[in-house]
Amino acid sequence: MGVAFSVKDVYFKYPSSREDTIKGISFDVHEGEIFGLLGPSGAGKSTTQKILIKLLENYRGTIEYFGKDLKSLDNSFYEEIGVGFEVPVHFSKLTALENMEFFSGFYKKTADIQELMERVGLWEYRDVKVGEYSKGMKVRLNFVRAMLNNPRVLFLDEVTNGLDPRNAMIIKEMIAEYRDKGGTVFLSTHLMNDVEQLCDRIAFCVDGRLVEISTPRDLKLKYGKREVKVEYRENGTIASAVFPLDGIGFNDEFLELLKSGKIETIHTGETSMEEIFIIVTGVELK
Amino acid sequence: MSRLTKLVVGELKRLVRYKILPVSLATAIVWIVLLLFLSENEAREIVPLLICVDVAAMSILLLGASHHFEKQEGTIKTMMVMPVSPGQILAAKTVGSMVLAVESAVVTSAALFFIHRITFNYPVLLLFVVIAGVAHAAIGFVFSLISRDFTSMLGLLLAYMFPFTIPSILFSFGIIDAKYEWLLMVSPYHSASYLITSAVTGDYDIAMVLAGCLYLTVLAAVLFKYAVYPMYKDNAARG
Numbered sequence: 001m002g003v004a005f006s007v008k009d010v011y012f013k014y015p016s017s018r019e020d021t022i023k024g025i026s027f028d029v030h031e032g033e034i035f036g037l038l039g040p041s042g043a044g045k046s047t048t049q050k051i052l053i054k055l056l057e058n059y060r061g062t063i064e065y066f067g068k069d070l071k072s073l074d075n076s077f078y079e080e081i082g083v084g085f086e087v088p089v090h091f092s093k094l095t096a097l098e099n100m101e102f103f104s105g106f107y108k109k110t111a112d113i114q115e116l117m118e119r120v121g122l123w124e125y126r127d128v129k130v131g132e133y134s135k136g137m138k139v140r141l142n143f144v145r146a147m148l149n150n151p152r153v154l155f156l157d158e159v160t161n162g163l164d165p166r167n168a169m170i171i172k173e174m175i176a177e178y179r180d181k182g183g184t185v186f187l188s189t190h191l192m193n194d195v196e197q198l199c200d201r202i203a204f205c206v207d208g209r210l211v212e213i214s215t216p217r218d219l220k221l222k223y224g225k226r227e228v229k230v231e232y233r234e235n236g237t238i239a240s241a242v243f244p245l246d247g248i249g250f251n252d253e254f255l256e257l258l259k260s261g262k263i264e265t266i267h268t269g270e271t272s273m274e275e276i277f278i279i280v281t282g283v284e285l286k
Numbered sequence: 287m288s289r290l291t292k293l294v295v296g297e298l299k300r301l302v303r304y305k306i307l308p309v310s311l312a313t314a315i316v317w318i319v320l321l322l323f324l325s326e327n328e329a330r331e332i333v334p335l336l337i338c339v340d341v342a343a344m345s346i347l348l349l350g351a352s353h354h355f356e357k358q359e360g361t362i363k364t365m366m367v368m369p370v371s372p373g374q375i376l377a378a379k380t381v382g383s384m385v386l387a388v389e390s391a392v393v394t395s396a397a398l399f400f401i402h403r404i405t406f407n408y409p410v411l412l413l414f415v416v417i418a419g420v421a422h423a424a425i426g427f428v429f430s431l432i433s434r435d436f437t438s439m440l441g442l443l444l445a446y447m448f449p450f451t452i453p454s455i456l457f458s459f460g461i462i463d464a465k466y467e468w469l470l471m472v473s474p475y476h477s478a479s480y481l482i483t484s485a486v487t488g489d490y491d492i493a494m495v496l497a498g499c500l501y502l503t504v505l506a507a508v509l510f511k512y513a514v515y516p517m518y519k520d521n522a523a524r525g
Contacts, residue, residue: 053367055523078369089364091356093303105292106368145364 002066004153004184005029005052010061012051021047022059023208029153031066034175034185034198039205040283045188046157048205052186053083053155079108082151086158088138089145092131096122096141099130100148107149116144120170135162143171153184160194172197192273204280212280216273223276225269228254232262245269289370293378301382304355306348310386313344314393318401321394326402333398334483335458337411340390341418341482342475343447345383346426350439352382353430357521366522376510376518380423387419388412411485414499418478421502424509425474431517451475458483467494477502 005028012022022044029035039045050056052063054070054077063070065077090099097113104110117123120140130138139162146154159175160168175198179185189195195202196216203213214222226245231238243254245268257263271279287295301307317336321329356362365375391411398404425446433439454476456462462470470476477498484490 050523055363055366075369075371078367081367083364083367085360085363087360089360091300091303091361092359093300102292102296103364103368105287106289106370 001031001033003028003064004031004066005186006062006064006067007052008062010051010059010063012047012056012059014047021208022051024061025205025208025210027203027210027213029184029186030201031184032179032182033200034179034187036195036199036202037186037188037205038190038195038202038277038281040190040281043205043281044208045205047208049155049157049186049188053081079149080152082146082149082154084142084146084154084156084159086161088130088135088142090130090138090141093129095127095129096133097126099141100144103145104148109150111147111150113144113148116147119174120144121167136164136167139163140167140171143174147174147178151183153186154178155186157188158191159187159189160191161189168194192277196273204277206281206283219273219276220270223279224271227269229267229269230254230257230263231265232257232260233264234262238264242269290374290377293370293374294381297378297382298385300352301385304352306352307386307389310340310344310348310389311393313340314390317390317394318397321397321401326404329398329402330404330487333394334479334486335455337391337394337415337486338418338475338479338482340394341387341415342422342478343443343451344390345387345419345422346429346443346446347440348386349379349383349423349426350430350433350443351436352379353427354433354436354439362518362522366519372515372519372522376427376514379427380420383423383426384416384419387415387422391415406486406488411482414478414481414485417499417502417506418474418481421474421506421509422478424506424514427514427518428509431514431521447475449473454479468497471497471501474502474505 007028008026010022010025011020013020025044025048037045037048047056051059052070054073057071065073090096091102094102096117100113100117104113114123117126120143122137122140122144125133125137130141133141139160143156143159146156154175156175160171163171172194175185179200185198187194187199199216201213201215202219203210205211212219228243228245228248229240230243231240233239241253241257243251248254277283320336321333324332366372395406395408395411429439429442429446433442450473453462454470454473457467457470457476458479467480471480471494480494481498481502484495
């Protein structure tokens with residue numbers, strides 16, 4: 001597998017800002033992986049994505065897209081990428097199908113619109129004007145829009161935000177299938193469910209810097225507590241005890257509890273992604 | 287179909303769906319009704335003013351309405367991540383704005399012919415409408431891109447019209463002396479008005495026509511290159 005994006009020491013400053021919004025970030029997005037960019041609002045996630053999709057160009061540092069300098073690429077770059085914005089981006093007075101046909105008309109290689117719309121449950125509403133769609137329907141249509149050109153790299157921003165659990169699951173399945181077929185995904189989100197279920201690697205962005213890049217499993221190991229929490233019944237009430245994971249097989253108190261048959265629940269001290277987010281970024285999720 | 291053609295077709299479709307073309311046609315119908323009540327001479331005098339109002343003020347207004355609607359819908363941003371250049375997008379929007387200007391000129395000219403049997407040099411009028419229309423499309427883009435919403439754009443349009451349009455209208459009513467016309471040509475509206483009036487009346491000074499064409503062309507080129515193009519890209523990136 002190659003490297004889809006190689007970002008080295010990139011800085012970016014908006015003309016109206018006094019200081020850099022992006023302060024020397026470096027990371028690689030490997031071909032065929034789902035790379036998640038996480039961070040609190042205003043941390044620089046959207047700016048990073050806008051730089052990668054060439055909406056912002058005056059950055060310092062180097063970015064390579066499959067080995068080519070991103071700045072040297074012309075508009076044909078957009079033949080290869082699909083972008084799903086967080087907010088709906090459709091002509092509200094046109095029907096969903098008219099929107100999709102209009103956008104797909106600009107690509108050399110296109111996906112089957114009917115198949116995509118059927119999969120997300122919008123085909124039967126194809127002749128309805130997008131202005132009459134619910135928020136969830138617009139989000140699903142955004143995803144279809146991003147997939148229209150069978151992209152090599154897919155950029156998704158809060159892709160399941162506003163979706164009910166069933167539709168969120170369908171979209172996540174489609175993203176995972178896309179990755180399994182070799183597609184690369186750059187996902188920015190604050191929804192930790194999406195991160196846990198989808199991302200192969202994640203990076204935390206705080207104040208324009210990347211403070212941590214790892215796999216969800218390694219992060220859980222790194223920030224998790226090496227302990228076992230046991231809940232058991234004693235004198236008609238629920239009591240709990242915490243034991244160190246190291247040497248647990250020789251911990252007499254723990255072994256005694258196991259033998260007593262009073263145990264109701266037993267968990268390793270795994271830290272949730274929400275907790276890791278708070279530890280790493282120092283910001284609580286809202 | 288080339289990408290530019292597809293963009294133009296998309297613009298035209300949206301002009302209809304967003305009721306911008308129907309509104310423009312409704313305005314033209316108001317002009318037709320007006321022409322029914324005027325004598326031949328009065329009609330010949332007022333038609334350049336009507337076409338000019340449509341080419342200058344109305345096209346700026348409708349372009350602003352279309353821009354702010356698209357901004358609200360987020361479609362400007364999504365168009366920027368397609369394999370088309372910002373130049374092609376702007377060209378398509380300018381052609382869309384031209385359609386409004388040309389439609390107004392065609393309807394008004396046809397009404398003038400059918401009501402008063404007045405004919406004039408149509409190809410020259412078309413050329414001047416296009417030159418004036420492109421310059422005012424550039425002005426319209428600038429107003430749209432520097433304004434936060436449609437209401438603030440209306441404020442900018444009014445601020446533009448007072449110093450640049452009213453003196454020209456006063457001139458056409460003979461209130462401003464003819465010796466100041468060269469000075470008035472600095473106003474894009476007056477340059478457009480001079481060109482359109484000369485095409486309709488057939489009465490013109492060649493130096494003034496050339497100056498008007500050159501000024502509006504250079505103005506459009508400078509505005510598109512140094513203001514509209516960079517601001518449009520910046521606007522799209524900021525969403």
